[in-house]
Amino acid sequence: MTIRRRLVLLSAVAVAMAIAIASAAVYVLVRSGLRAEVDTALRQSQNKAYVVGAGAPSPDELLGPLPGKKVDEVVRVALPSAKFGDATGIAQLVTRKGSVVASVSGGSPLPTSDLGSVPAIGKAALSDRHVKGVHLRMLNTRLPSGEVLMVARPLTEVDRTLRSLLWVLLAVTLGGIALAAGLGVLVARGTLRPLRRMTASAEQVAATQDLSHRLPEGGRDEIDRLGASFNQMLSALEASREAQRQLVADASHELRTPLTSVRTNVELLARAPDLPGPERERIVTSVGSQIQELAVLVGDLVDLARPNGIDPEEIVEDVRLDLVVADAVEAIRDHAPGHAFAVDAQPCTVSASRPRLHRAVRNLLDNAVKWSPPGAAVEVVVGDGEVTVRDHGPGIADEDLPHVFDRFYRAPAARRLPGSGLGLAIVRQVAEAYGGTVVAERAETGGARLRLRLSPTS
Template identity: 50%
Template sequence: MSGVRRLGARWRRQRPLRTRLALAASAAVTLVALGVCTAAFFVIRYEMFHQLDLNLTQSATRLIQEHRGERPEVLAGECRFLSAPACAQIVPAAPSRDPAAAYLLPVSAPVREVAAGERAPYFTNITLFGKPLRMLTTPIGEGNALQVALRSDTVETGVRQAAGLLAAVGLAGVLVAAGLGYWVARTVLAPVARLTSTAERIAATRDPRHRIELPPGPPDRQDEVTRLATSFNTMLGELEQSVTAQRRLVADASHELRTPLTALRTNAELLARSDRLTDAQRDRASGALGRQLREVTGLVNDLIELARDEEPRPLLEEVRLADLADHAVATARTHWPAARFQLDIAPDARGVTRPGVPARLTRLLTNLLDNAAKFSPPGAPVEVGLVTYAGTMELTVRDHGPGIAAQDIPHLFDRFYRAKAARALPGSGLGLAMARQIARAHGADLTAEAAAGGGALFRLVFPAEG
């Protein structure tokens, strides 16, 4: 049994899916066709012999009625040539009562039993003068049995013709089944073949822009294979966006790192010849090297944060945004002593929580506060507010700096994008991009707009929990 199972598994591995599906469909249709033909043959055979038995029964009934009360001698000469409608004879239960003439139809012990009333009437097939006959043996009167026979060669010929016709129909059904199996396999697996071809093309070219061609039709009436192809196209779209974003990130990072690394190398080479420098020059080069190292470190850390995927679900916890805002503002006051931070938290927002990762949400708030403090004039307030309404939480950060130009708003959250007003200020252009990525990972929406009266206004909105 295990050997048969291993052979079946090997056959499945060696045969392609299209061949196996075609063979399975063909086998199913073939079995149905052969089953129908076989059932039809037995039904036809039964009906034809049943009709012959009815004719025998009618002939026997007629003879019984015609010879009621008398002993007939039914051994006509026509019977010998089998040209009479029915060949009949009467057999007594006791052999001593047999007529002098020999019986034409065969007489056996069961016939005597029927004549004696010890056996029920029965049908049997016999051969007489080289011709097949169907014979009925039934009681007639007391102590006698009537035997009636009819030629059955026409019935058997009809049965053979029906068998030949049904065999031809079955063979045609097998051929049709093979054609249908091939067509079904080709039609059903066409999207799978296109999916496989697209996957192989992507693997060979490493280009996720390829898509599987879908058949026309409304999306709500697609079959399972078409839905699989649609899902594969969706996955390819996401993969293309991810690959494009990663390539852009690498290209932008290489561009942004080139300048500070060049400065680092210059200052390092300068310090390597420190014996030619004065103490003041050495201190300036050392200080510049330290600042540049910090800038490169911050840039690399920002790139690592941007390259991270969303936090896994087990790391999420219920976070009080009010507490995070208190901590972020307190930290910003120490980093930006020249800025004046004003925190206004609505009383009903104090106890509200949202699922999230505290460290990443703190990084989001810190980036917004650092951005606001960087653009605020000395002594100007940075206004931070947290309110809740209809289950929605909204955190706002507003500065009183130069504001945001209309042409900069669509690109403000792009990686390494720096507005014209920010190009002279420190920073890598990754803070706001990182803030929006963290917001989206937590199901929130981060937007920017020009504030009324000047400055920039950032809104972080957490939707109501479903």
């Protein structure tokens, strides 16, 4: 079932339930009111009943004791004449011996089967009875003399009114349901219009692969917020696709040079098996160096291709940042014997993968060694979850600062130096993977300063 049909159905059901409850309440209130009026009329009639005929007591005597009075067969019970518009009622008197004194108006006698349930003297009992197809409301009262006075009024008009009311309420309920369904269709159509546009946009993107398509924005309701989230998702996908396309293009460019060089040297070795030993050794050394460069480049590409730069199998734990920096400095000294390192490290702990963090720090140090002149010290400061590495090289140009950590970005001055342009990109990826940041800035007295900051755990 579609969302539109569900909305229409739910709105119709909700309105139907509300109308049904309201109709039931109206019916009960009207029925109670009408029957209460009948009950009041019965009590008033009972107070005004009197006996006519030979030996009949007066109206005042009827509701009081009847000492020494006889009620013979020709005595009848009468009610006052009804006013215009009142329903006609009848009265009946049952003596202590069980004889019935019928109504002066004649008609069918009232049933006497439940006289045993009539309460004590002065009390009244109300009940419903059907006599020859006529629905009656009866009031039975035991008189002080022991007789039972029975007064009844027909409920024909009440029942007719209630039946008419029931049909009216049923028609109102059905009409309300139909109206709710119609309004539900209109409301669903208006409410789901943004969803239909969103669905059409999603289908268009799926069909054309055009991630530049956007939904109109401007509202503040839930659907508009969903549309804004959809646009953000498209923007993220578009940026991801562009980054992927750029990564493939840059990787192919970077791989082409070392692969071409390796292939050339290998072909030279194959065509010239009689090369002198020193020349052959030089070519083999060059091939080994280029293969090592390819291995590093491929490893960097694999790291950058992982979501958030995190290997699912790596262990994230509390790591002493100062010890990681010390290990990285010791490792890089073997490759940079002409550079000194001035390290000022304070103990601090961060949450990260130790191998990934070691690689990021190593890349910062490699970058500093690359730009520092021979004999110049690389300054390293560690504390409060932050590693600051400063070199004394030419510094970073203003136009290069925003792109220092981009993949494969190499400043014009760096293109003559070894490297693939992925080292600092990996540093940023590691920082973002563990909730940190990395920034590059020019030092006050020359050179560049790079800061890697993670949230300290202690």
